[in-house]
Amino acid sequence: MQDIITEINSSRGSSFSVYPNPLKGEVYIDCKTEIPNASCEVFDLKGHLIAGNKSLSIKNTISFTSFPSGMYTIKVCDGNRVVIKKFLKL
Incomplete structure (x- = not known):
């Protein structure tokens, strides 16, 4: 499966970043705005x-x-769109 883009933008203007890849201990998910x-x-x-x-800050x-x-x-979901990303843990 080909990796899907790691940022999504919904009609409400939200944006997610998911990183790093590969990872050693932690993965980070950053949202530009808080989405309930x-x-x-x-x-x-x-x-x-x-x-x-169940909820992201x-x-x-x-x-x-x-x-x-x-x-x-x-898998990161904001109710409108979904991002699916494969990660390698070293």
Whole structure:
């Protein structure tokens, strides 16, 4: 699957940035504005949900320190659009 652009812009003008890739310990999700219905989920390669956050603030961090090395998928949704990004944890 080809990676999808890591920023999305909704009609309300929200914007998300998801970084870094590859990562060693944490992934960061930054929102330009706080969106009450924004959420994120992290999946392993088998599609199992391993972490979720029902609401995102402007600066967000998800720790991958307890996860083994490998590929993961993060899904960020603002109610209008969805970003899906693959990450490599070293």
